[in-house]
Amino acid sequence: MAGEPAAPLAGLRVLDLGSFVAGPFGSTLLADYGAEVIKVEGPGGDPYRIYTVSFLAFHKGQDDIVVDLKTPEGRETFHDLVRSADVLLDNVRPGVRERIGTDHATLAAINPRLVRGTVTAWGTGNPLSATPAFDPLLQARSGLITAQGGAGAPCQSAMLVHDIGTGSLVAFGILAALYARRRDGLGQEVVTTMVNSSVMMQAGEFVRHAGRPAPAVGGHEYVGDTAVHRLHPCKEGWVAVAATTPEHAAALVAALDLADVGREAGVGGEAGAVALLRAPAAGPAADRITAALAGLTSAEAADLLAAAGVPAAPVLDRGGFLTDPWFAAAGILTRIDEPDVGPCTVVRRYADWSGNPVEITAAAPPPGAGTRRILAGLGYSDSRIAELLAAGAVREHPAP
Incomplete structure (x- = not known):
């Protein structure tokens, strides 16, 4: 026109x-x-x-x-x-x-x-x-x-x-x-x-300083870096969780009814959320989260966590975005x-x-x-x- x-x-x-x-x-x-x-x-x-x-x-x-x-x-x-x-x-x-x-x-x-x-x-x-x-x-x-x-x-x-x-x-x-x-x-x-x-x-490799955390490395069984920043298996498929702040961790605890996870680590409240952010990808905290998600499909898990304010997404099959409803709507x-x-x-x-x-x-x-x-x-x-x-x-x- x-x-x-x-x-x-x-x-x-x-x-x-x-x-x-x-x-x-x-x-x-x-x-x-x-x-x-x-x-x-x-x-x-x-x-x-x-x-x-x-x-x-x-x-x-x-x-x-x-x-x-x-x-x-x-x-x-x-x-x-x-x-x-x-x-x-x-x-x-x-x-x-x-x-x-x-x-x-x-x-x-x-x-x-x-x-x-x-x-x-x-x-x-x-x-x-x-x-x-x-x-x-x-x-x-x-x-x-x-x-x-x-x-x-x-x-x-x-x-x-x-x-x-x-x-x-x-x-x-x-x-x-x-x-x-x-x-x-x-x-x-x-x-x-x-x-x-x-x-x-690999631009991140140029950032070196005292106290810098070790760079993440993959592996054939690599699922992530921490208990709340990794892939978790579900009843059907997998869900990716990327909690990076205490608020994210606290929301995950509330959404999955895992208030005792922080207490098991000897801390509670905000300190417990911070501790959860540092919990290893393989360990008691990760196992508890996986168990809480085991009864859900990957889509259900992602929806539940996202609604609570936790960054999460279902793991689609290769090329799954071609038929995924979100991609179509976007x-x-x-x-x-x-x-x-x-x-x-x-x-x-x-x-x-x-x-x-x-x-x-x-x-x-x-x-x-x-x-x-x-x-x-x-x-x-x-x-x-x-x-x-x-x-x-x-x-x-x-x-x-």
């Missing part, structure tokens, strides 16, 4: 040359903020496309063009795309950008206002620079796997910790560079690594239709604004779905587009 504020990044054009997750997740965030994102794929396509539904989640709402950068005509077409763009982002290994002519120096000469997002695994100029990396390798080298495994065998997270973290970091850096461009009119290269994500995830998720897969649930948007952001309801397109339309938007004539298609410099879907 005329006069309504646009989405925060409306009018911004982003070229995504990334693959897998670490790079493309950054452009996905920018698309959620209202940017026009064009995925630029080579003739072989993004190898991550074999993970169909996951690919959709990381590329929803994007357009797609296939350009062969190994051909002179393809490079010329790509340079025209660069002239039209505000941002370009990728996550290829060092050396590849220079070889195919997508490095910052080359692109800045074509478009000085371009903000280039560069994601690598290990950074440049070190023995690991040229080697590929995937999330488990970063978890291993950073110590995260050891922290999760505790004193036992190492235990890696099944989540894409570094891919998501790095995509978020590069998107944040790109926004900062765009803000700086408003000041001086020039673009710049934003460089981050998956190693940066490892450091970010409006975090939305449904998109994918022609080959059918209706899919994805994140509606990762942030909200008081303005009028655009809702993304489109799935990720097949390779080259927007080739003809994007080139026409650059001013290419039908005959020029036909020549490029015939030469194999660009491709479209479906092929004519």
